[in-house]
Amino acid sequence: MEQSVAIDVSKLGKVYDGVTAIQDLSFQIRTGEIFALLGPNGAGKSTTLRILITLLRPTSGQATVLGHDVVRDADRVRRLIGYVPQERAIDRFLTGREHLLLLGDLYHLSKEESLRRIAELLRLVDLEDKADQPAKTYSGGMKRKLDIACGLLPNPKILFLDEPTLGLDVQSRLRIWDYVRQLRARGITVVMTTNYLDEADQLCDRLAIIDEGRIKALGSPAELKTGLGGDIVSVTVGTAAMAKVEPLAASLKGLPSIRSVSTKATGLDIRVESPEKALPAILEAANRLACPVEFIEYHRPRLDDVFVAHTGHAIREEFPESEGGA
Amino acid sequence: MQEYRQEIAALTMRWVRRLSREKFSMLFTLIQPMLFWLIFFGNLFQRAADVQVVQAPNYISFLTAGVVVMTVLNNGLAGGVDLLFDKENGFLERLMSTPIHRTSVILSRFLFVTTVTSLQVLVILGVAFLFGVQPATGFLGVAVILLIGMMFGVGLTAISMAMAFSVKSHGDFFSVLGFLSLPMIFLSSALVPLSAMPKLMAMLAVLNPMTWAIDAIRPLILTGWTEALRPLAIVVLIMLVFDALCLYGSAKAFRRAIG
Numbered sequence: 001m002e003q004s005v006a007i008d009v010s011k012l013g014k015v016y017d018g019v020t021a022i023q024d025l026s027f028q029i030r031t032g033e034i035f036a037l038l039g040p041n042g043a044g045k046s047t048t049l050r051i052l053i054t055l056l057r058p059t060s061g062q063a064t065v066l067g068h069d070v071v072r073d074a075d076r077v078r079r080l081i082g083y084v085p086q087e088r089a090i091d092r093f094l095t096g097r098e099h100l101l102l103l104g105d106l107y108h109l110s111k112e113e114s115l116r117r118i119a120e121l122l123r124l125v126d127l128e129d130k131a132d133q134p135a136k137t138y139s140g141g142m143k144r145k146l147d148i149a150c151g152l153l154p155n156p157k158i159l160f161l162d163e164p165t166l167g168l169d170v171q172s173r174l175r176i177w178d179y180v181r182q183l184r185a186r187g188i189t190v191v192m193t194t195n196y197l198d199e200a201d202q203l204c205d206r207l208a209i210i211d212e213g214r215i216k217a218l219g220s221p222a223e224l225k226t227g228l229g230g231d232i233v234s235v236t237v238g239t240a241a242m243a244k245v246e247p248l249a250a251s252l253k254g255l256p257s258i259r260s261v262s263t264k265a266t267g268l269d270i271r272v273e274s275p276e277k278a279l280p281a282i283l284e285a286a287n288r289l290a291c292p293v294e295f296i297e298y299h300r301p302r303l304d305d306v307f308v309a310h311t312g313h314a315i316r317e318e319f320p321e322s323e324g325g326a
Numbered sequence: 327m328q329e330y331r332q333e334i335a336a337l338t339m340r341w342v343r344r345l346s347r348e349k350f351s352m353l354f355t356l357i358q359p360m361l362f363w364l365i366f367f368g369n370l371f372q373r374a375a376d377v378q379v380v381q382a383p384n385y386i387s388f389l390t391a392g393v394v395v396m397t398v399l400n401n402g403l404a405g406g407v408d409l410l411f412d413k414e415n416g417f418l419e420r421l422m423s424t425p426i427h428r429t430s431v432i433l434s435r436f437l438f439v440t441t442v443t444s445l446q447v448l449v450i451l452g453v454a455f456l457f458g459v460q461p462a463t464g465f466l467g468v469a470v471i472l473l474i475g476m477m478f479g480v481g482l483t484a485i486s487m488a489m490a491f492s493v494k495s496h497g498d499f500f501s502v503l504g505f506l507s508l509p510m511i512f513l514s515s516a517l518v519p520l521s522a523m524p525k526l527m528a529m530l531a532v533l534n535p536m537t538w539a540i541d542a543i544r545p546l547i548l549t550g551w552t553e554a555l556r557p558l559a560i561v562v563l564i565m566l567v568f569d570a571l572c573l574y575g576s577a578k579a580f581r582r583a584i585g
């Protein structure tokens with residue numbers, strides 16, 4: 001699928017009085033795709049998004065949206081995009097419809113056009129019943145839907161969503177994934193951020209893994225996984241034996257059948273060429289070091305393995321990594 | 327231009343809607359203390375206040391100018407509060423991501439605060455009228471009073487908005503507010519004329535633009551145009567400088583916050 005470039009980011013950097021939020025980001029987003037910035041809290045996702053929607057000036061580098069520079073042609077850019085902020089940017093005292101009417105005026109729509117779009121959007125996000133209630137009566141999921149309707153009101157070529165499903169229940173998340181896919185079907189380019197691996201995996205066409213302000217990997221979920229090569233052998237040891245994990249890791253590193261070894265809270269993740277050759281070697285080493293193995297399994301690389309391989313840590317502290325797989 | 331008008335009208339309507347919903351009570355809490363000042367203290371201190379000292383037929387007619395300007399002060403200093411909340415919950419970001427002129431949100435706020443304040447000033451003058459305070463300069467004088475109030479209010483609202491854009495937390499905002507507003511009132515000629523103040527206090531009160539606004543409004547209510555013209559000329563100058571400084575500062579704060 002050969003596609004034109006919707007967004008071009010080149011050597012982008014942002015420093016907030018002394019704090020480097022992002023540095024040297026370069027990537028392209030193609031027209032019509034769902035693109036995600038995947039990274040943990042504080043990675044720099046919102047900062048990147050805010051620069052692209054012209055709310056922040058970059059400290060270095062540049063970015064263009066549909067060919068327009070986000071600093072020099074900011075107003076032009078604003079006319080082409082829609083934005084759904086990370087916070088529920090809702091005025092509790094206005095009704096859903098009043099939110100949309102306000103935005104209609106801010107996008108300079110005529111009254112008729114505004115009303116026509118509002119009716120359509122309220123139907124799309126299924127808020128028709130509650131449209132004339134003040135937003136303070138809305139549930140979290142309904143606020144999110146209103147947020148999305150607001151983002152779509154300008155009929156944007158590109159929709160930016162900052163952590164659209166953060167903190168939502170499973171039902172609402174699936175609804176939102178559904179809307180996002182509908183948007184792509186209508187030809188809208190979707191740029192989103194997320195710290196959910198399953199969301200990036202299942203929803204996005206391509207993603208950039210971002211960590212500590214830098215892009216660590218870029219590609220489709222499938223490309224990234226096959227890019228790792230081989231399989232992952234996951235070894236779990238008893239809590240009593242965690243002290244032996246480091247020596248085990250050391251003795252495995254450098255063996256011909258083993259590509260890399262990373263320690264996790266419950267044991268080791270070992271990337272191997274082929275599990276058939278590696279498993280005996282691993283078990284043999286564990287035996288030799290008297291390291292009791294509670295559990296051992298191997299699987300094709302998953303996105304969490306990709307994340308660990310490129311950043312050296314899991315996306316969230318706690319284990320096991322949220323599989324979600326709804 | 328057409329677009330600019332559409333934006334500002336819509337944004338201003340939002341403030342009006344919010345006021346009518348959220349602040350039904352707040353509208354009252356804003357007017358009430360002022361009426362309270364006027365009616366309660368106006369009458370209570372009627373005896374205590376020496377008519378010679380205040381140079382007015384009674385204390386309530388003396389106090390009216392002060393209460394008018396206190397209203398302007400409170401509304402102006404609180405003028406940025408809604409923007410503070412908008413900033414904190416991300417609504418401001420949503421507004422600024424639309425292709426509106428960068429000044430529209432601020433302008434809508436000025437419009438709204440000025441209108442509400444003017445209406446409140448009219449209510450206060452109306453109540454004072456019921457207590458027998460007839461502005462010596464008539465309707466034209468009332469129009470001039472509103473104008474002075476607007477000039478003072480614009481600068482105050484600008485300060486308030488600049489603070490809303492600059493503060494890290496809204497706790498900071500409200501402590502600065504509290505810190506500013508009481509001394510502004512006591513170190514002014516709102517309650518006591520300059521001539522009756524201790525020296526040090528009077529010196530500080532002279533530096534307070536509020537004093538000049540009050541001293542221009544007071545003769546408009548109490549005496550007439552001849553006494554009012556000189557302080558009017560002075561207050562216009564002072565307010566021009568005050569507004570210029572406040573607007574310059576707030577434009578800087580705004581640019582820093584929003585780019």
Ligand SMILES: Nc1ncnc2c1ncn2[C@@H]1O[C@H](COP(=O)(O)OP(=O)(O)O)[C@@H](O)[C@H]1O
Nearest residue numbers: 016019020021040041042043044045046047048
């Ligand atoms: N306004 C700001 N002032 C100072 N530092 C900030 C500001 N916004 C974000 N940061 C810092 O920049 C980094 C990236 O933040 P952000 O882009 O919000 O990350 P993410 O959206 O991925 O969680 C963090 O270290 C954060 O603390």
Ligand SMILES: [Mg+2]
Nearest residue numbers: 045046047086
């Ligand atoms: Mg964020």
